[in-house]
Amino acid sequence: MEDQIMDGQSQGAPVREDNDSLFDAPPMAEQERMVEAVLFASAEPVTLRDLESRMPHGCNPREAVEHLRKRYEGRGVRVVRLGDAWAIRTAPDLGFLMQKETTELRKLSRAAIETLAIVAYHQPVTRTEIEEIRGVSVSRGTIDQLMEMNWIRLGRRRMTPGRPVTFVVTPDFLDHFGLESARDLPGLKELRAAGLLENRPPPGSLPLGQSGDEDDEPEEQAELFEE
Helix, strand or coil: CHHHHHHHHHHCCCCCCCCCCCCCCCCHHHHHHHHHHHHHHCCCCEEHHHHHHHCCCCCCHHHHHHHHHHHCCCCCEEEEEECCEEEEEECHHHHHHHHHHCCCCCEECHHHHHHHHHHHHHCCECHHHHHHHHCCCCCHHHHHHHHHCCCEEECCCCCCCCCCCCEEECHHHHHHCCCCCHHHCCCHHHHHHCCCCCCCCCCCCCCCCCCCCCCCCCCCCCCCEEC
């Protein structure tokens, strides 16, 4: 009888190790569907950590999102990486179809554009460094309103006397311009070819406190937009 019991145990189902999960992870195809559902329904880019917290135990959101990205290649929408997060966005070559849905209410002033560009290309950068590069003082309102737009944010403090704060661009800025990271910003040749650089002295070419533009804003004006 004892031998029969032992034989039954040896021929039965394998014993699950203690460190094994009680439930197997869903198939990768199902994990892709989960990632697709979350990205489609989310108005903001979603991080891998957030995906992992939503999906069943044992899922691999990193692998799932890569499979999903490849599956959407060449389609009308794409799965794109925006900083440390992922989102579903319209294919760049089809952006013209959305022009009727976009209304431009106000244009950024030259001072705001220059300040934003300096932060994007030189981040992390302090306010003093922005002023040195522009060659003029930076309106406090310009920085405040760029932060209210959530295009720039505070970075780490510099380990220098006074511990000045630095500024960096945000994921919203990357998302708006369709960039994966600030390293994807166009170079000077690309900007000139696109007609985005004017034939004027570049920021920082004039001494601090002087400007070649009559419409540069004084410190107390704090205007970010042009009517």
